[in-house]
Amino acid sequence: MDDSDLKKLIAEDADVILHPASSISALLSNGPQMICAADGCMIEDAQGRRYLDAVGGLWCVNAGYGRAELAQAMKEAAEKLSYYHTFSNASNPWQVQLAEKLLSIAPAGLGKVFFGSGGSDANDTLIKIAWHYHALRGQHKKIKVIARQQAYHGTSVSTASLTGLGGFHKEFPLPLDFVLRVECPHFYTRALPGEDEAQFCERLIDEIRQLINTTGAENIAAFFAEPIHAAGGIIEPPAGYYQKLKALLAEHDILLVADEVVCGYGRLGSWFGSPLLGLEPDMMATAKGLTSGYFPMSAAFITNEVWQVLKQGSDKLGAFSHGYTYSGHPVGAAVALANIELLEREGLVDKARENGAYLHQRLHDVLDSNPYVGEIRGRGLLAGVQLVADKAQRRLPDAGDKWPLKVSNAVRELGVIVRPLPSVATLAISPPLTISCEQIDTLVMALQTAINQQL
Numbered sequence: 001m002d003d004s005d006l007k008k009l010i011a012e013d014a015d016v017i018l019h020p021a022s023s024i025s026a027l028l029s030n031g032p033q034m035i036c037a038a039d040g041c042m043i044e045d046a047q048g049r050r051y052l053d054a055v056g057g058l059w060c061v062n063a064g065y066g067r068a069e070l071a072q073a074m075k076e077a078a079e080k081l082s083y084y085h086t087f088s089n090a091s092n093p094w095q096v097q098l099a100e101k102l103l104s105i106a107p108a109g110l111g112k113v114f115f116g117s118g119g120s121d122a123n124d125t126l127i128k129i130a131w132h133y134h135a136l137r138g139q140h141k142k143i144k145v146i147a148r149q150q151a152y153h154g155t156s157v158s159t160a161s162l163t164g165l166g167g168f169h170k171e172f173p174l175p176l177d178f179v180l181r182v183e184c185p186h187f188y189t190r191a192l193p194g195e196d197e198a199q200f201c202e203r204l205i206d207e208i209r210q211l212i213n214t215t216g217a218e219n220i221a222a223f224f225a226e227p228i229h230a231a232g233g234i235i236e237p238p239a240g241y242y243q244k245l246k247a248l249l250a251e252h253d254i255l256l257v258a259d260e261v262v263c264g265y266g267r268l269g270s271w272f273g274s275p276l277l278g279l280e281p282d283m284m285a286t287a288k289g290l291t292s293g294y295f296p297m298s299a300a301f302i303t304n305e306v307w308q309v310l311k312q313g314s315d316k317l318g319a320f321s322h323g324y325t326y327s328g329h330p331v332g333a334a335v336a337l338a339n340i341e342l343l344e345r346e347g348l349v350d351k352a353r354e355n356g357a358y359l360h361q362r363l364h365d366v367l368d369s370n371p372y373v374g375e376i377r378g379r380g381l382l383a384g385v386q387l388v389a390d391k392a393q394r395r396l397p398d399a400g401d402k403w404p405l406k407v408s409n410a411v412r413e414l415g416v417i418v419r420p421l422p423s424v425a426t427l428a429i430s431p432p433l434t435i436s437c438e439q440i441d442t443l444v445m446a447l448q449t450a451i452n453q454q455l
């Protein structure tokens with residue numbers, strides 16, 4: 001494609017495409033940022049400018065861009081079996097191999113995998129499985145689902161309802177009323193004056209206990225939790241939270257669902273975030289890093305105990321009646337398997353832990369003393385930089401000041417991409433797990449320069 005073709009496409013873009021999560025008028029006046037190529041941790045736009053992508057696309061390019069072995073795995077599978085469905089007991093070898101591999105690395109207790117196309121449908125599937133599981137056991141009223149403020153679980157009708165970021169509900173009739181909302185477990189912004197972390201944790205668990213009591217456990221199916229909130233601000237709950245939560249939910253026959261769509265596949269320096277944070281899931285949603293973004297695919301996990309109930313239901317009803325055209329897609333399964341093997345072969349999960357420690361160290365070294373940086377948080381290669389207007393009071397900037405956007409735009413001018421999370425005044429970092437220490441230095445210095453320039 002030559003330059004004039006590209007210019008034409010850039011000019012036409014906003015006339016023909018409704019972009020996801022984008023400002024339509026900004027697109028109409030400025031056009032899109034057209035990305036035409038990528039390799040390693042770098043992306044390249046139509047003007048030939050290269051950027052260090054410290055977000056890994058949308059928190060998904062764990063293996064890095066342009067990996068020939070992943071393209072090859074897709075090519076081989078597509079040539080052999082471009083597609084066949086997996087409804088009505090059909091299968092293909094790639095999805096079986098992938099499921100076996102995934103179960104060998106999954107958190108203890110998870111025994112079966114359901115494949116879909118993305119994070120929203122994985123969570124949607126698990127909402128339905130939670131309902132179905134309870135209904136098959138005679139608990140037809142167990143329909144409510146608990147989710148937290150500042151959670152992000154997707155944008156389908158049901159998962160946008162679970163999402164606890166108000167922007168995703170405005171002028172939509174959402175959230176649907178099956179959702180019950182509880183406090184975001186962020187000590188830095190949500191603790192009461194004088195409260196320590198243990199007291200904060202107790203208060204959060206008490207709130208959930210009270211909600212269960214007032215709603216009635218017989219009406220509640222599940223609790224959804226990202227081990228670390230990603231789009232909601234890179235938020236890790238206080239120590240002991242997940243253990244207490246699990247005990248409380250188990251007492252009331254409420255399923256605990258881990259949304260590992262961002263945390264899974266090495267991001268935090270372990271295969272999954274749940275074991276790291278003491279979260280024992282009954283079900284788990286994954287996507288993104290499953291294929292490192294090379295193919296849209298999700299894997300939702302359930303325990304054998306849940307599966308036994310679904311089996312009895314299938315015997316009774318004739319089938320487990322849920323699925324997608326692309327469930328278990330052979331090309332997706334082939335590239336997911338190749339991706340997991342690549343992460344293993346190159347030791348990228350360990351590298352995420354080691355280079356993650358370096359990233360956090362550098363962020364602290366350079367930004368701790370900055371008056372506009374309140375908290376640096378996260379684990380492994382997932383980090384958040386909290387911007388504050390008043391450090392002593394932990395007061396966040398006014399949304400209208402657009403600090404995260406201003407800083408991330410200035411970082412971009414310096415050749416680095418970070419993700420602004422405007423509603424929580426945070427800058428998010430989740431680079432490919434292949435990022436080097438030199439690239440981490442570049443990223444941290446760009447952040448420092450941009451913050452100093454803009455604030």
Ligand code: PLP
Pocket residue numbers: 058117118119120121123152153154155226230231259260261262287288
């Ligand atoms: N869950 C989490 C934690 C996510 O961060 C996302 C997307 O960013 C989703 C679910 C939804 O995934 P998708 O956009 O693939 O539907």
